[in-house]
Amino acid sequence: MSSIKILPEHIDRSIRVSGVFFALSAITWLMIATLFALISSVKMHIPGFLASWECLTFGRTFPAYLNALVYGWGSNAIFVVCLWIMARLAKSPLPYSGLLLIAGIFWNVGVTFGVLSILAGNMTSVELLEMPPSLTPFLLFAYALIGVWGIIAFRYRNTEPVYISQVYILAALFWFPWIYSVAQVLVVFAPARGVVQSIVSVWFSHNILALWLTPMALATAYYMIPKILGRPIYKYHLSLIGFWALALLIGWTGMANMYGGPVPIWISSVGTVAGILWVLPLAIIAINFHQTLLGHYKQAFASPMFRFIIFGVAGFTVFGLSIVITALPAVNSVTQLSYVNSAHFSLGVYASFTMVIFGAIYFILPKLLNGEWPKTAFINLHFISSGLGIIIVVSSLVIAGFTQGMEINAITSEGRPVYPFLHIVADTLPWLFTRSVGWGLIAFGHTAFFVNLTWMLLKRIRSFIQDLKAQSLPSAKCRTFEV
Amino acid sequence: MKHLPLLFCGIFFAIACSFAGLILASHIQIGALEPRALAEDDPLHPRPKVGLAQQGKQVYKEMGCAYCHTQQVSGKGLRADYERGWGRRRTVARDYIRQERVLLGTNRVGPDLSNFGDRVLGTDQPTEEAMQAVVQGLHQHLYRPQIVNAESNMPPYPFLYQKREIKNAPSPKALQLPADYAPQEGYEMVPTSRAEALVAYLLSLKLDYELPEAKFVQEEK
Numbered sequence: 001m002s003s004i005k006i007l008p009e010h011i012d013r014s015i016r017v018s019g020v021f022f023a024l025s026a027i028t029w030l031m032i033a034t035l036f037a038l039i040s041s042v043k044m045h046i047p048g049f050l051a052s053w054e055c056l057t058f059g060r061t062f063p064a065y066l067n068a069l070v071y072g073w074g075s076n077a078i079f080v081v082c083l084w085i086m087a088r089l090a091k092s093p094l095p096y097s098g099l100l101l102i103a104g105i106f107w108n109v110g111v112t113f114g115v116l117s118i119l120a121g122n123m124t125s126v127e128l129l130e131m132p133p134s135l136t137p138f139l140l141f142a143y144a145l146i147g148v149w150g151i152i153a154f155r156y157r158n159t160e161p162v163y164i165s166q167v168y169i170l171a172a173l174f175w176f177p178w179i180y181s182v183a184q185v186l187v188v189f190a191p192a193r194g195v196v197q198s199i200v201s202v203w204f205s206h207n208i209l210a211l212w213l214t215p216m217a218l219a220t221a222y223y224m225i226p227k228i229l230g231r232p233i234y235k236y237h238l239s240l241i242g243f244w245a246l247a248l249l250i251g252w253t254g255m256a257n258m259y260g261g262p263v264p265i266w267i268s269s270v271g272t273v274a275g276i277l278w279v280l281p282l283a284i285i286a287i288n289f290h291q292t293l294l295g296h297y298k299q300a301f302a303s304p305m306f307r308f309i310i311f312g313v314a315g316f317t318v319f320g321l322s323i324v325i326t327a328l329p330a331v332n333s334v335t336q337l338s339y340v341n342s343a344h345f346s347l348g349v350y351a352s353f354t355m356v357i358f359g360a361i362y363f364i365l366p367k368l369l370n371g372e373w374p375k376t377a378f379i380n381l382h383f384i385s386s387g388l389g390i391i392i393v394v395s396s397l398v399i400a401g402f403t404q405g406m407e408i409n410a411i412t413s414e415g416r417p418v419y420p421f422l423h424i425v426a427d428t429l430p431w432l433f434t435r436s437v438g439w440g441l442i443a444f445g446h447t448a449f450f451v452n453l454t455w456m457l458l459k460r461i462r463s464f465i466q467d468l469k470a471q472s473l474p475s476a477k478c479r480t481f482e483v
Numbered sequence: 484m485k486h487l488p489l490l491f492c493g494i495f496f497a498i499a500c501s502f503a504g505l506i507l508a509s510h511i512q513i514g515a516l517e518p519r520a521l522a523e524d525d526p527l528h529p530r531p532k533v534g535l536a537q538q539g540k541q542v543y544k545e546m547g548c549a550y551c552h553t554q555q556v557s558g559k560g561l562r563a564d565y566e567r568g569w570g571r572r573r574t575v576a577r578d579y580i581r582q583e584r585v586l587l588g589t590n591r592v593g594p595d596l597s598n599f600g601d602r603v604l605g606t607d608q609p610t611e612e613a614m615q616a617v618v619q620g621l622h623q624h625l626y627r628p629q630i631v632n633a634e635s636n637m638p639p640y641p642f643l644y645q646k647r648e649i650k651n652a653p654s655p656k657a658l659q660l661p662a663d664y665a666p667q668e669g670y671e672m673v674p675t676s677r678a679e680a681l682v683a684y685l686l687s688l689k690l691d692y693e694l695p696e697a698k699f700v701q702e703e704k
Binding site for chain 2: 170171179
């Protein structure tokens with residue numbers, strides 16, 4: 001039997017340049033998304049804020065925030081974290097990762113043009129599909145190159161067992177181009193007739209969260225938690241059941257949001273049933289994570305980076321519960337067309353996915369750069385600001401949404417509305433202001449993260465450039481992986 | 484896990500299920516709806532939007548109005564859409580078949596707009612003066628919503644209007660603005676073609692017809 005001497009450092013080196021590029025791109029997009037989120041939030045309680053600028057009208061800054069967050073921050077962060085996890089679990093360096101860098105540049109150029117087009121008003125106005133259709137082939141091509149690397153890393157792995165993280169990553173790598181292509185064809189390129197468009201766009205906007213961001217966050221948590229605690233996942237054998245239950249159910253749950261809409265009633269009914277059945281995979285995943293952490297929270301919280309993972313896991317649990325609760329028609333009739341939708345989005349994208357990915361980036365980047373984070377205090381500041389900020393954002397949106405929904409629906413015994421519409425607007429304003437406070441805190445935390453990252457990069461820039469030139473594996477003492 | 488092809492089949496099956504069950508199935512059921520008339524000699528509904536109203540839809544998209552306004556009316560008893568005067572009946576799938584871009588909306592930061600034209604103009608044919616008053620009010624609202632409703636949190640759209648020097652006489656289209664918002668003396672604010680198109684589109688939003696599957700709510704006597 002022959003031996004291949006592959007160190008973890010060799011794997012890290014193979015993804016170093018592209019990994020750092022994706023990480024830098026991700027944090028840059030995060031700052032851009034945060035800026036647009038803050039501007040959009042302020043505009044809702046100070047409508048005259050930056051109102052003279054057409055490119056900064058609310059109807060453009062809001063979709064700019066959504067697209068910068070999901071396609072800019074979310075996708076770039078996934079590319080660095082999940083490709084690294086795939087490579088590490090496969091115990092195989094990523095070949096030709098320089099080409100990965102080119103694909104990444106294409107992706108980011110596409111997203112940049114997309115966000116600029118939105119600000120210029122050249123947009124479809126369909127949530128998370130706003131970018132002009134000319135960019136779609138560009139993004140799909142870039143994604144194909146990047147996605148293929150994950151599959152190559154898995155195909156040429158040097159290990160026999162397949163870990164649950166790999167299953168989630170492979171699944172998400174397959175699901176994203178499918179949902180994106182279908183949505184682009186049926187909504188943008190050759191729009192389906194009437195409300196079939198709306199059904200597709202609801203299916204897509206839900207699934208980009210449920211089948212792209214969420215599985216990647218779960219893959220990361222399934223990898224990080226045992227790694228950092230040094231103990232296996234509790235009831236690990238259930239994780240595959242959880243995966244299949246998630247895969248089969250979650251794609252349907254978004255339809256509960258069409259309750260009472262101009263679509264056949266069975267569509268929202270199916271969404272409601274799926275939303276309630278979703279309790280099963282949610283319970284399994286929650287048991288996997290929370291039982292593993294039980295009794296070890298103190299140890300876990302001692303690590304500044306691991307706190308993000310714990311928060312993200314808790315965020316996922318709350319996000320999952322929100323799917324169940326809002327699937328119920330009695331709740332949905334109040335929350336469906338309200339700020340609760342934004343709260344749900346923030347829970348899934350930020351409180352769950354983003355917080356887990358923050359923890360992963362804090363873990364991975366020092367390994368990629370052979371360095372340490374310059375300021376632990378900035379990591380703590382980031383955690384407190386982002387954690388507190390998102391709690392404030394979600395809470396204020398939930399309260400605003402329930403207030404809005406209940407007051408819109410309130411009628412007297414004579415069948416007249418109880419509240420004039422402007423009264424409802426006035427009642428939600430304090431909560432919209434509170435949301436802006438939350439986003440301000442989040443922006444503060446992101447700035448600390450950005451400064452810390454660029455500081456570390458500048459400290460390691462010399463060795464990084466040497467590595468870029470050398471593009472060779474160092475000789476060193478090594479541990480053997482048998483094949 | 485040894486059966487990797489099975490894994491990929493499962494991953495494919497999972498997404499194919501929701502795609503087929505939701506998208507294909509709904510396409511089969513409602514993807515080929517045609518306009519219908521309530522009675523034999525009645526006109527077909529819904530009617531297509533043409534001309535300035537169609538151009539106004541483009542402005543509606545560019546301004547991102549759908550992020551704050553819905554265009555879907557719920558049936559009586561589910562929400563208070565009927566009681567708020569947002570529509571005399573619920574909207575159904577057939578109402579949207581003529582629209583190349585369907586914008587149902589997901590948040591009611593502002594009122595629903597499905598029946599906006601009917602609501603502001605009334606069901607009877609308005610006089611010329613009434614029509615001009617409505618158009619003027621709409622332009623004021625778009626220019627600066629707080630002129631019409633001080634507590635509104637709708638953003639202003641001043642860039643849809645042009646400041647122009649008054650030459651011989653004020654333009655009949657000039658906005659009648661309160662002193663706090665009016666331009667300096669000798670100047671007027673007039674709507675651009677985009678503002679006019681948007682107003683035409685908003686006034687064209689009417690749920691003033693019945694369909695076999697969606698009749699007006701009958702008031703109890």
